Amino acid sequence: MTTKQDRGIVGLDPTSGPLERPTGRSLAVRPKTMDGQVIGLVTNGLGRSQEFMTALSEEIAQIIRPGGFLHVVKNSVSIAPERADWARLTSEASVAITGFGG
């Protein structure tokens, strides 16, 4: 006689899917050089994040010759950048650095 225990046990996957990056997406192409590239600097506005990003941009400018910096301060600390901010970043910057403050 086969008991229920002999038949084993079925467990359901409790997740909403794998944590890996969804298929069909890839990382953006990385520029070969940063010279001449516009660098987006995204902060959440908390604490001294803007000062930090400004200092970082000055450091970067000592190392490479960027085409410029695009400073984006999120409208609110705790939520994602707004659509207009994304549009500015994707249309005007080649790369972006995100940071926070506290």
Add this chain to the structure above:
Amino acid sequence: MLRAARHEYRDYSSLLEDYYERGWTDGLPVVPPTPESVELFLDRAGLEPDRVLGAVPTREVVVTAEHAAINAVMAGCRPEYFPTVVAAIRAHLHEMGNCHSTTGTLSGASQIVVVNGPVRGEIGVECRGACFGPGFRANATIGRALRLVIRNVCRAVPGVFDRASLSTPMRYAFCFGEDEEANDWLPLHVERGFSPQESTATVHSTMQVCEVMDYTSRTPEAICEGWLAEILRRGIFADRFVAQANILIVVSAEHQRYFNQAGWSKADLRNHLWQRCQASGENAKRIMLGGPEGFLVVGAGGPGHATTWLFFPHLAWAITQRIESANDERRT
């Protein structure tokens, strides 16, 4: 029809080790979420598996009733707890619950579930002695179910979307009931627009917890001074999105006594705190509550210890959600 992938194991021990290996637990053992048990939970709540309870847009996650039921089974819930778990998940996923921020934050904010209404007695949610702590199945497993959903479905996994520096043991489970019968105060859910006959789950995300023990004060004003010292020292913050925050104040039985003896309602208490905050001067930290209603006052706990706990907010509103019956769910 259930859509989750099925995994077969020879026994419980094998299932448990595989769930650990896959990162599907909070570090504690789980109850196997078999198809039969998950269907039982869904039936008890009157929910189809694909019913959407909410979403986390920034993580491209949609939370369904099936996800919720699987994790509630794993947490050790009884089927009759599931409608309360569903209400807590809906509250957590409310836009102003700001779930991406409250579960991803460096601060390791935790989610407190406060249960109100008749459901407390029906399923045994503890409201009195030791209600914040271990020993009560409904409290422990409802709170844990929400956290397992946050982890497994909403992807708040340490190192992924959980970026906490230290985190907190309150993230295992934190659920308790308001002791509505202990005093004449209006219950939290009634103050928030529900009827006394309805049951609700309120989810409050907290970033800092402060216990104010005070055995010497004998008047409402004096007890409030102890709370205000902490509130004014720390401040209560919101950002532009949240705009107006809440602070949850859980008043123990010994402190409730003095407010009741003096005839102070919750509204009296809130108004007093708000006026004192307004008069605190230019050098005080900001109190971004918007008004007296930002103070959420709840009575809970057993006798003996003269204490009040202040749960300062993370960047979110405390959201109260009605616990729906199976019939109500089937009608919607």
